[in-house]
Every structure is written in C-alpha cells, then in structure tokens.
Amino acid sequence: MAFKPLHDRVLVERVESDEKTAGGLIIPDSAKEKPAEGKIVAVGEGARKDSGELIAPSVKEGDKILFGKWSGTExxxxxxxxxxxxxxxxxxxxA
Known part of the structure; x- marks a missing residue:
C-alpha cells in the first residue's frame, strides 16, 4: 500500500469483534456494533509545536488500540x- 498519513494522523484497520457473547449467544450482523478496536497500519511523522519542533507520535505501526465510536474518517x-x-x-x- 502506498499511503502515508500526514502530521499527527494514523491509518487504522478495524479488528472484528467476536461472533458470540460471553454466554454463548450468536450475535447477528444486524445487531453488531462497529468495533472501536483496531491495529495501526501507518503513522504520520507527528505534530509540530508553534516553534516548528516535531512532536513524535506515541503510537507505532502494529500497535493494537482503542478509539472512540465516532472517531476517524472511513x-x-x-x-x-x-x-x-x-x-x-x-x-x-x-498491551
């Protein structure tokens, strides 16, 4: 893939949730929520301070993350x- 996010942006692939509940009930596709868990595919170079100094990102490619339900652009x-x-x-x- 030839995509590199800019600045403090990251590219995330959603991790699919389980098909069953802890009690063993199967969850139909219509009742599933979009997972708020993902794996980082690519990371930008980081944000810049007002002075122009680069702030390195806290995450790296391959990290498994949690994010807000309505976060990001698909x-x-x-x-x-x-x-x-x-x-x-x-x-x-x-972790």
Missing amino acids: VTLDGKELLIMKESDILGII
Missing part, C-alpha cells in the same frame, strides 16, 4: 476499509 484503500484519524482520537494502546 476510507477504502486497496479494497480494505480503513480509518484515518488524529492521534488524539486514540483512547489507549492495548
């Missing part, structure tokens, strides 16, 4: 549905 690249979002939209990294 795009399709090479047939994959991905999200472009600002680093500040990321809630945390899953």
Whole structure:
C-alpha cells in the first residue's frame, strides 16, 4: 500500500469483534456494533509545536488500540476499509 498519513494522523484497520457473547449467544450482523478496536497500519511523522519542533507520535505501526465510536474518517484503500484519524482520537494502546 502506498499511503502515508500526514502530521499527527494514523491509518487504522478495524479488528472484528467476536461472533458470540460471553454466554454463548450468536450475535447477528444486524445487531453488531462497529468495533472501536483496531491495529495501526501507518503513522504520520507527528505534530509540530508553534516553534516548528516535531512532536513524535506515541503510537507505532502494529500497535493494537482503542478509539472512540465516532472517531476517524472511513476510507477504502486497496479494497480494505480503513480509518484515518488524529492521534488524539486514540483512547489507549492495548498491551
């Protein structure tokens, strides 16, 4: 893929949620919510301070993250549905 996010933006691929609940009930596609969990595919170079100094991103490619339900802009690249979002939209990294 030839896409590099700019500034403090990241490219995220959603991680699909489980097909069943903890109790074993199967969740139909119509009842599933879009997952708010994903894997970082690409990272921009970072934001800049007013002085022009670069602020390095806190995340890297391959990190598994949580993000807000309505975060990011959906795009399709090479047939994959991905999200472009600002680093500040990321809630945390899953260890």
